[in-house]
Amino acid sequence: MKAIRFHQHGGPDVLKFEEAPEPKINANEVLVKVKACALNHLDVWVRNGGPAWKLPLPHISGSDISGEVVEVGTLVTRVRLGDRVLLCPGISCGRCEMCFRGLDSACRLYTLFGVFVEGGYAEYVKSPEMNVLPIPGDLSFEEAAAVPLVFITAWHMLFTRAGLKPGEEVLVIGAGSGVGSAAIQIAKLVNARVIATAGAAWKLEKARALGADEVIDHAQQSIAEEVKRLTKKRGVDVVVDHVGAAVWDSCFDSLATYGRLVTCGMTTGADLKLDGQQLFGRQRSVLGSFMGGKAELVEALKFVAQGKLKAVIDSVYPLAEAAAAQRKMEGREFFGKILLHP
Numbered sequence: 118m119k120a121i122r123f124h125q126h127g128g129p130d131v132l133k134f135e136e137a138p139e140p141k142i143n144a145n146e147v148l149v150k151v152k153a154c155a156l157n158h159l160d161v162w163v164r165n166g167g168p169a170w171k172l173p174l175p176h177i178s179g180s181d182i183s184g185e186v187v188e189v190g191t192l193v194t195r196v197r198l199g200d201r202v203l204l205c206p207g208i209s210c211g212r213c214e215m216c217f218r219g220l221d222s223a224c225r226l227y228t229l230f231g232v233f234v235e236g237g238y239a240e241y242v243k244s245p246e247m248n249v250l251p252i253p254g255d256l257s258f259e260e261a262a263a264v265p266l267v268f269i270t271a272w273h274m275l276f277t278r279a280g281l282k283p284g285e286e287v288l289v290i291g292a293g294s295g296v297g298s299a300a301i302q303i304a305k306l307v308n309a310r311v312i313a314t315a316g317a318a319w320k321l322e323k324a325r326a327l328g329a330d331e332v333i334d335h336a337q338q339s340i341a342e343e344v345k346r347l348t349k350k351r352g353v354d355v356v357v358d359h360v361g362a363a364v365w366d367s368c369f370d371s372l373a374t375y376g377r378l379v380t381c382g383m384t385t386g387a388d389l390k391l392d393g394q395q396l397f398g399r400q401r402s403v404l405g406s407f408m409g410g411k412a413e414l415v416e417a418l419k420f421v422a423q424g425k426l427k428a429v430i431d432s433v434y435p436l437a438e439a440a441a442a443q444r445k446m447e448g449r450e451f452f453g454k455i456l457l458h459p
């Protein structure tokens with residue numbers, strides 16, 4: 118099959134469009150002909166490499182996959198040939214206490230498509246039956262691939278970690294990112310008041326179209342000052358961050374008493390300071406969040422089927438142009454998900 122692989126870590130140039138062996142399925146697995154695969158920042162971390170990524174090479178990236186089932190293993194009962202499916206990106210054992218509790222990403226064996234197993238930058242991918250879900254409603258393959266990772270992540274951050282309640286006020290950092298565009302919509306499901314930030318006027322317009330009640334241009338305005346003004350000095354109940362160091366102080370200063378700052382990533386660095394006085398005095402919480410569970414994806418998909426949550430697609434590239442697609446993502450000139458089309 119054709120696939121995008123890298124044989125060494127590095128910049129986008131290490132991505133090669135080449136022949137790769139077609140995956141061989143086990144009895145509990147299915148083979149999926151990939152119709153669309155969405156990019157995530159994770160792909161760039163994995164490609165760049167580092168101490169946390171001791172991967173077998175060559176490697177196939179891609180965690181967000183939709184496609185058609187073309188082969189099923191002998192123990193597979195729930196999935197049939199020809200099914201239009203999307204894959205839950207996180208793979209866990211399904212047999213430990215954390216898996217039983219629906220906290221898949223806390224499983225000791227947790228990994229993702231495109232990390233320690235081959236991903237969707239290819240014509241075919243194999244998946245455990247457990248990870249295969251029907252595409253809801255009349256979603257296109259592109260829309261289906263754009264949903265899983267960021268909606269699981271944002272759902273887990275807002276509900277499971279930060280305990281968002283109806284009518285609370287939420288600050289979403291980076292509305293143009295996949296997680297940001299998902300978080301705005303999920304917070305609106307429970308009628309939260311959403312304040313979203315972005316670094317360009319065209320992105321702020323799109324954030325409003327997704328449901329943001331207020332927007333802050335973080336290239337022109339101070340986030341903390343604007344939040345103070347918009348909340349009449351109260352601050353917000355929840356801050357959703359995935360950027361880290363560059364906005365950390367602004368996020369923490371934007372919290373109300375009893376506010377919760379939840380973060381799922383540190384794209385600008387992870388060296389953070391914490392004002393302990395404000396932490397205990399204002400009874401604030403700082404929460405880490407990483408991916409989520411299949412149950413959370415299943416819940417989010419119900420709203421996707423009803424059209425109440427929507428995949429936000431920036432652009433679609435042919436598989437062979439994966440390097441250009443990743444360059445676009447690293448350049449930040451996008452809103453929503455960038456996809457590949459085998």
Ligand SMILES: [Zn+2]
Pocket residue numbers: 209210211212213214215216224225226
């Ligand atoms: Zn487990």
